[in-house]
Amino acid sequence: MSRLLTVNGLSVAYGAIEAVRDVSFVVEEGQIVSLIGANGAGKTTTLRTISGLLRPRAGEIRFDGQRIDSLPAHTILAKGIAQCPEGRRTFGRMTVEENLQLGAYTRSDDKVEADIRRVYELFPVLGERRQQKAGLFSGGEQQMLAIGRAMMSRPRLLMLDEPSMGLSPIMTQRIFDTIRELQAQGTTILLVEQNALAALALSDRGYVIDLGATTLEGPGPELLADTRVREAYLGEG
Amino acid sequence: MTTLLQQIANGIALGATIGLIALGYTMVYGIIQLINFAHGEVFMVGAFGGLATYRWLLPEGIRGDWYLSLPLMLLGGVVVAVTVALLMERFAYRPLRNAPRLAPLITALGVSIVLQEAIRLWFPDADAAQPFPKAFLDAQIKIGPISLRATQLLLIAVSIVLSVLLQTYVNRSKMGRAMRATAQDPDTARLMGINPNRVIVLTFAIGAALAGVAGVLYGIDITNVDNAIGFQNGIFAFTAAVLGGIGSLRGAVIGAFVIGLIKTLGGQYMPGGTQYDYVWIFVVLILVLVFRPQGLFGEAERVRA
Numbered sequence: 001m002s003r004l005l006t007v008n009g010l011s012v013a014y015g016a017i018e019a020v021r022d023v024s025f026v027v028e029e030g031q032i033v034s035l036i037g038a039n040g041a042g043k044t045t046t047l048r049t050i051s052g053l054l055r056p057r058a059g060e061i062r063f064d065g066q067r068i069d070s071l072p073a074h075t076i077l078a079k080g081i082a083q084c085p086e087g088r089r090t091f092g093r094m095t096v097e098e099n100l101q102l103g104a105y106t107r108s109d110d111k112v113e114a115d116i117r118r119v120y121e122l123f124p125v126l127g128e129r130r131q132q133k134a135g136l137f138s139g140g141e142q143q144m145l146a147i148g149r150a151m152m153s154r155p156r157l158l159m160l161d162e163p164s165m166g167l168s169p170i171m172t173q174r175i176f177d178t179i180r181e182l183q184a185q186g187t188t189i190l191l192v193e194q195n196a197l198a199a200l201a202l203s204d205r206g207y208v209i210d211l212g213a214t215t216l217e218g219p220g221p222e223l224l225a226d227t228r229v230r231e232a233y234l235g236e237g
Numbered sequence: 238m239t240t241l242l243q244q245i246a247n248g249i250a251l252g253a254t255i256g257l258i259a260l261g262y263t264m265v266y267g268i269i270q271l272i273n274f275a276h277g278e279v280f281m282v283g284a285f286g287g288l289a290t291y292r293w294l295l296p297e298g299i300r301g302d303w304y305l306s307l308p309l310m311l312l313g314g315v316v317v318a319v320t321v322a323l324l325m326e327r328f329a330y331r332p333l334r335n336a337p338r339l340a341p342l343i344t345a346l347g348v349s350i351v352l353q354e355a356i357r358l359w360f361p362d363a364d365a366a367q368p369f370p371k372a373f374l375d376a377q378i379k380i381g382p383i384s385l386r387a388t389q390l391l392l393i394a395v396s397i398v399l400s401v402l403l404q405t406y407v408n409r410s411k412m413g414r415a416m417r418a419t420a421q422d423p424d425t426a427r428l429m430g431i432n433p434n435r436v437i438v439l440t441f442a443i444g445a446a447l448a449g450v451a452g453v454l455y456g457i458d459i460t461n462v463d464n465a466i467g468f469q470n471g472i473f474a475f476t477a478a479v480l481g482g483i484g485s486l487r488g489a490v491i492g493a494f495v496i497g498l499i500k501t502l503g504g505q506y507m508p509g510g511t512q513y514d515y516v517w518i519f520v521v522l523i524l525v526l527v528f529r530p531q532g533l534f535g536e537a538e539r540v541r542a
Contacts, residue, residue: 077430106430
């Protein structure tokens, strides 16, 4: 398997506050990799830096062997990295259909319509209400829309930031089933989750981020069994 | 009764001019949250661009044919207005993109003064009225008891057509979608692969083109221009944009017609006559800011998640 994404010694600061000080991890093609850790550990900052919304102070990010850490954000998507951001961030005053079209903004091929239909098949509720404004949808439905929107660019790497946040257990299960399905279709997934149990159960590999640094790593099931992880993130011990 | 109808017609014609300018204010605000106080001056340089085209570029032979000279003057006005707006965006506002919001606002006031004075390099007497050609469209058109200049009707028609075209472009086209996305959530728009600079440049260019058209049509209607018309009409347009709800295209156009009507009707019927017609416009501005700061069609300020 080839290394699709490599993050090495990443450090990111907001002014004087260092949100990420030493994050390193690897995402192999075809895998689901999750970054877990407490609120404020630096997971979202890491994703936003990969997407180019933030600039690293040190370290490097390679995608498909090529350095991408100084590219402007709007060019990252065209490289094959899509992000489904924390808090969903759907365009609330636009329709479902327009949100999906925006996800395909960089594409000029004629398969966009077919891909929109595929999203509707995956999430029928979106198809039924395609002309309604995204802001009228429930949190879980907006999460579906945000994932669908991110899929519209046909990314090689899909980064999902807290996709289960604020969702009911049933909805969370649906979202995680979808992630597995996307992997089966060949998309590589980088997942950021506070819900460590669900995320690790799904992941080929997991990394624990604590206070802005990667501290533990291993295959998902192995980390799930690690007493340190269980004590810190699964409320045991 | 005739007077009332006549003043309503005049108000609508004035509103048409203000509306074309107000669209630029509201679009730029929608994208980068900047009140571009120099936008009135873009209207002014547009008018002078049309005048320069007439004086220095049009051959004598076609000056009298309005169907040739008017489109060329409009083109000249639009080219000058768009060029000035893009230079202003690139060199005055872009370097301040991440500065506190007060910095670009004060810069806009500075740019405004620079443009008012810079126009005198080409028109040294621009601080006094400069005659604008009108002979080629010098007709009065009677509609029932009221009579309008052909140029006023032209302004109303052009303003309505361009507003509808703009609304359609923003709502239906791919770039229009990108503009709305950037206005709603700039960071997420970048995650969609939208280049914010491209959207911002396009926004300035469209706003300037509309102001340029307005400037030339205003010139041929009023038959003279000076370097203060930008300030005066810019303030009206700004008020219209705030009244309609800054950021809203529909609001800007409707707000402009309301302001036009307030000015002509206030000048006719309120104490003080035309000497005081500005007062009523600013009374409205103050009332809007106090009681409905989001304007007629604007959204109340929200905190983003």
